Structures are given as C-alpha cells and as structure tokens.
Amino acid sequence: MKNLLKGMNTHEYTPNGRGLLVHVYFSKKILPRSLLKYNCRDRHEKIIIKEEIQMQKTQINLNPHYQDCYFSDTDGQAEAHYIFIEGNDLPRRLNEEEVLHIGETGFGTGLNLLCLMNFFSTAVSKKISVKYSSLEKYPLSSERIKELLSPFEDSLGSNFALFLYYWKPFYNTLTPGWNQCAWDFPKVKVEFSLYVGDAGDWSQQKNPKQVDAWFLDGHSPEKNPDIWAPSVMQSVYEKTALGGTLASFTASGVVKRPLREAGFFIKRKKGFGTKRHMIQGVKT
Numbered sequence: 330m331k332n333l334l335k336g337m338n339t340h341e342y343t344p345n346g347r348g349l350l351v352h353v354y355f356s357k358k359i360l361p362r363s364l365l366k367y368n369c370r371d372r373h374e375k376i377i378i379k380e381e382i383q384m385q386k387t388q389i390n391l392n393p394h395y396q397d398c399y400f401s402d403t404d405g406q407a408e409a410h411y412i413f414i415e416g417n418d419l420p421r422r423l424n425e426e427e428v429l430h431i432g433e434t435g436f437g438t439g440l441n442l443l444c445l446m447n448f449f450s451t452a453v454s455k456k457i458s459v460k461y462s463s464l465e466k467y468p469l470s471s472e473r474i475k476e477l478l479s480p481f482e483d484s485l486g487s488n489f490a491l492f493l494y495y496w497k498p499f500y501n502t503l504t505p506g507w508n509q510c511a512w513d514f515p516k517v518k519v520e521f522s523l524y525v526g527d528a529g530d531w532s533q534q535k536n537p538k539q540v541d542a543w544f545l546d547g548h549s550p551e552k553n554p555d556i557w558a559p560s561v562m563q564s565v566y567e568k569t570a571l572g573g574t575l576a577s578f579t580a581s582g583v584v585k586r587p588l589r590e591a592g593f594f595i596k597r598k599k600g601f602g603t604k605r606h607m608i609q610g611v612k613t
C-alpha cells in the first residue's frame with residue numbers, strides 16, 4: 330500500500346489467492362499520529378488490512394434484512410458442526426435411526442445442510458436417506474451463496490459444487506409456500522422441502538411433521554425476535570417427534586422460556602468460540 334494519503338486509499342490485496350479490493354479511509358482516528366511516524370509503514374499496512382478484511386468479511390456475510398451475520402465470522406463451518414450436529418447428538422443417533430428428519434428455522438446460505446452432508450460423507454459407510462425441511466423468508470441465489478460460502482469451498486469439497494448445481498434450478502422455480510425436491514449426494518439421498526415465507530405463517534402449517542432434530546438458526550433474538558416468537562416455538566414443539574431434539578446457538582431467556590413453556594426439556598451447554606452458552610432440548 331504505497332503513497333498513503335489522508336482520505337480514501339484503495340489497495341488490491343490477494344489473501345490466499347482471493348482478490349480483495351481494500352478501501353481504507355485515513356484519518357487520525359484510524360491511524361494515530363504515532364503510527365504515522367518513522368518506519369511504521371509495514372505495521373500500518375498489517376493493522377489496517379486486518380481491520381479492513383474483518384470489516385469486509387462481516388459486510389459480505391451480513392443479511393441486510395436483519396443487519397446480522399448468516400454465520401460466525403470466526404469459523405462458520407466448525408460452528409455449525411458443533412452447535413447443530415453435535416448439539417443434536419447426531420453422531421450417536423446416526424446408527425440408531427433409519428431415516429432422520431431434520432428441521433431448520435432459517436435456511437440462509439445452506440451452510441448447515443452442507444455441513445450435515447460433509448458429516449455424513451465421513452460418518453456413514455453405506456448410503457442413507459434424510460429428510461430436510463427448512464424455512465426461509467429471503468432465499469438467496471446460487472451466485473450469492475457461492476460468494477458467501479467461498480471461504481469453505483475447499484473444506485466442503487464436491488458436496489458444495491453439487492449443492493450449487495441442484496440449487497440453481499430449484500431457486501429459479503421457488504414460489505411462496507412449500508417447495509420440494511430430491512437431491513442425490515454421494516452418501517445421502519435428501520428429500521428437501523423449503524417453506525418460502527414468514528415464520529409466523531409457517532407456524533400455522535401442518536408440515537413438517539415428526540421432526541427428529543431441529544437446527545434453530547434464525548439470527549440473534551435481539552435483532553430478530555419474530556422467528557423466536559412463542560407461537561413459532563410452540564409450533565416447533567408440535568412438529569417434533571417424541572424423543573426429538575433441538576439445538577441453538579443462543580441461550581437467551583427469550584428463546585429458552587417459550588421452548589420450555591411449549592414442553593421441551595432444555596439445558597445449557599458450553600457455546601462455540603467466544604459464546605458462553607448454547608442450548609440443547611428434547612421432547613420427552
């Protein structure tokens with residue numbers, strides 16, 4: 330980053346071979362006078378570029394409808410595995426249940442589904458069948474999903490390419506209400522259903538029925554209380570099979586309370602990364 334000026338500076342940066350256009354506004358606030366002196370230029374560059382990349386990552390990952398991120402900036406894939414797959418005890422249950430029915434509130438980028446496909450790729454020896462029923466008010470195009478999930482492209486591997494291949498025509502034909510399709514992944518046959526619309530309307534629906542494990546992933550309840558409304562949590566309970574479970578990244582009281590009132594047994598568990606707690610629940 331040469332010829333640094335007060336005001337806007339633009340620099341093309343290529344971390345891990347990915348092009349990023351970094352715009353840095355220099356002011357005393359961002360760059361204190363002490364840092365401008367002497368031979369600190371390398372250090373400025375590192376500090377500023379790090380801040381800018383973090384800012385850009387957050388902005389790229391931001392859902393503009395809720396001003397909240399789709400997944401953790403730290404490691405969304407590890408977070409999804411820890412919270413939803415381990416949180417629902419799926420590694421153990423996989424060997425006990427013939428067909429799993431997964432329910433999700435908030436499909437977003439599909440990262441949770443993809444993490445599940447990757448988990449199955451390594452955890453099962455013969456092909457299995459899964460039902461996956463999700464809900465989304467603002468479905469994303471395959472181009473947008475590709476952009477958002479690009480940091481996980483290598484680790485998600487061939488499942489990611491296959492998902493985008495399936496998603497493109499599916500997305501183009503989405504209509505409000507229920508949309509269904511069948512996807513064939515190397516280790517998993519997925520019967521996929523997506524309700525396009527608001528969680529409030531979804532909660533009035535009979536489907537899905539007999540869900541075995543829920544991924545409750547609808548943005549933070551402070552930024553988006555509607556998807557955690559008591560009526561929606563009650564509906565989640567009614568749509569759950571006996572012995573069915575849930576997991577969520579948030580342990581907020583406004584989420585725990587309605588889930589308990591609906592009938593779930595809820596307990597707290599250590600959260601992911603910097604989060605102190607997450608929750609697990611079971612319908613007994």
Ligand SMILES: C[S@@+](CC[C@H](N)C(=O)[O-])C[C@H]1O[C@@H](n2cnc3c(N)ncnc32)[C@H](O)[C@@H]1O
Pocket residue numbers: 392394395398399400434435436437438439440441442464465466467526527528529546547548553555556
């Ligand atoms: C945290 S993101 C989900 C992340 C997602 N599971 C993933 O892997 O990318 C929450 C999603 O819920 C959706 N959402 C939030 N409130 C909703 C509502 N009231 N009805 C339907 N969808 C909603 C948002 O549009 C967003 O895509």
